[in-house]
Amino acid sequence: xxxxxxxxxxxxxxxxxxxxxxxxxxxxxxxxxxxxxxxxxxxxxxxxxxxxxxxxxxxxxxxxxxxxxxxxxxxxxxxxxxxxxxxxxxxxxxxxxxxxxxxxxxxxxxxxxxxxxxxxxxxxxxxxxxxxxxxxxxxxxxxxxxxxxxxxxxxxxxxxxxxxxxxxxxxxxxxxxxxxxxxxxxxxxxxxxxxxxxxxxxxxxxxxxxx
Amino acid sequence: xxxxxxxxxxxxxxxxxxxxxxxxxxxxxxxxxxxxxxxxxxxxxxxxxxxxxxxxxxxxxxxxxxxxxxxxxxxxxxxxxxxxxxxxxxxxxxxxxxxxxxxxxxxxxxxxxxxxxxxxxxxxxxxxxxxxxxxxxxxxxxxxxxxxxxxxxxxxxxxxxxxxxxxxxxxxxxxxxxxxxxxxxxxxxxxxxxxxxxxxxxxxxxxxxx
Numbered sequence: 001x002x003x004x005x006x007x008x009x010x011x012x013x014x015x016x017x018x019x020x021x022x023x024x025x026x027x028x029x030x031x032x033x034x035x036x037x038x039x040x041x042x043x044x045x046x047x048x049x050x051x052x053x054x055x056x057x058x059x060x061x062x063x064x065x066x067x068x069x070x071x072x073x074x075x076x077x078x079x080x081x082x083x084x085x086x087x088x089x090x091x092x093x094x095x096x097x098x099x100x101x102x103x104x105x106x107x108x109x110x111x112x113x114x115x116x117x118x119x120x121x122x123x124x125x126x127x128x129x130x131x132x133x134x135x136x137x138x139x140x141x142x143x144x145x146x147x148x149x150x151x152x153x154x155x156x157x158x159x160x161x162x163x164x165x166x167x168x169x170x171x172x173x174x175x176x177x178x179x180x181x182x183x184x185x186x187x188x189x190x191x192x193x194x195x196x197x198x199x200x201x202x203x204x205x206x207x208x209x210x211x
Numbered sequence: 212x213x214x215x216x217x218x219x220x221x222x223x224x225x226x227x228x229x230x231x232x233x234x235x236x237x238x239x240x241x242x243x244x245x246x247x248x249x250x251x252x253x254x255x256x257x258x259x260x261x262x263x264x265x266x267x268x269x270x271x272x273x274x275x276x277x278x279x280x281x282x283x284x285x286x287x288x289x290x291x292x293x294x295x296x297x298x299x300x301x302x303x304x305x306x307x308x309x310x311x312x313x314x315x316x317x318x319x320x321x322x323x324x325x326x327x328x329x330x331x332x333x334x335x336x337x338x339x340x341x342x343x344x345x346x347x348x349x350x351x352x353x354x355x356x357x358x359x360x361x362x363x364x365x366x367x368x369x370x371x372x373x374x375x376x377x378x379x380x381x382x383x384x385x386x387x388x389x390x391x392x393x394x395x396x397x398x399x400x401x402x403x404x405x406x407x408x409x410x411x412x413x414x415x416x417x418x419x420x421x
Contacts, residue, residue, distance in 0.1 A: 080351070080352055084352060086302050087354050089301055091349060091354060093246045093247060095305060113415065134302065135299075136296055136299070137292065137295045207295045
């Protein structure tokens with residue numbers, strides 16, 4: 001019998017959408033924040049999986065009618081400093097919760113548990129979390145990229161969740177997209193300076209008891 | 212990336228009654244040293260492991276006075292699903308109940324991740340937020356909780372223990388973990404020994420990339 005590795009994993013998605021869908025994406029995030037309806041996040045992640053399975057040329061649409069243009073997925077590493085901050089939140093010695101996604105063009109080195117920041121990050125690119133929800137033993141984090149080219153890099157090679165927008169904030173996890181980073185089209189709509197494709201980043205972190 | 216979940220290791224230890232005040236003093240003083248990488252808690256867990264590893268005499272020191280660990284038990288069990296769900300909510304949401312109480316019991320029923328009670332609980336749960344009754348600290352990537360139980364605690368063979376958010380009962384709060392010392396429980400006789408139960412829940416047992 002083939003061995004199937006069923007151990008829990010942390011993972012992250014990076015999905016690109018059409019510019020016209022940005023208001024709908026922001027509305028989706030608002031509904032998640034206000035209703036804590038994690039099924040919307042589950043649907044988003046599921047549709048990202050479907051898009052990965054059927055290929056970039058086949059259409060996959062979210063429950064709210066938004067079509068995913070492109071998606072990539074990677075493993076994700078929770079770093080020591082992030083776990084320590086999680087425990088500080090659990091025992092109440094800190095109240096600074098996860099609040100931002102950091103993104104950068106960096107694609108090296110491989111993530112290590114000793115990482116405390118992204119490799120090639122400009123903190124000005126940090127995105128406020130569009131959602132952060134706990135469901136079961138999983139935590140879901142997501143963010144929507146800005147449409148302003150001075151705020152978002154055109155290529156995202158790595159990303160991670162931080163507990164602040166400034167340098168020195170604690171990094172929870174680091175996701176590295178080695179060779180599959182979809183570009184955000186900086187001039188796709190012909191208007192220089194405005195990014196045509198909004199991007200949603202979504203990370204899932206899971207705790208599961210083991211003997 | 213493979214990520215193994217949190218692991219739970221627990222030690223139960225007994226002390227002579229005459230040393231009970233030193234045991235309490237130890238945790239009163241440790242409470243003054245902070246709740247992150249507290250050196251006295253680190254030393255306490257090191258001595259638990261030394262005793263478990265068949266060291267003949269294991270001594271803790273407070274104010275230039277020493278006291279000895281008489282008996283030790285150790286087990287490796289699992290956090291509960293509900294406990295980890297509560298931890299995830301604590302990470303995201305402010306204002307939830309914290310892990311505060313340590314209970315012990317005499318049941319050797321095998322632990323399961325879905326359990327939410329001790330099956331032979333006795334006596335009063337230790338309030339670990341009260342200096343002298345224990346501590347809740349972080350040591351690197353671990354939550355370390357210690358509950359201290361006085362010599363006046365009812366006679367019991369300590370076969371199970373757990374950390375709770377609530378002081379009594381099983382319906383209002385959440386149980387973080389359940390450890391069972393089925394094969395090597397420590398015995399406690401009222402007014403003869405004091406004892407401690409110490410838990411280390413490591414959230415990063417193995418984490419790799421690739």
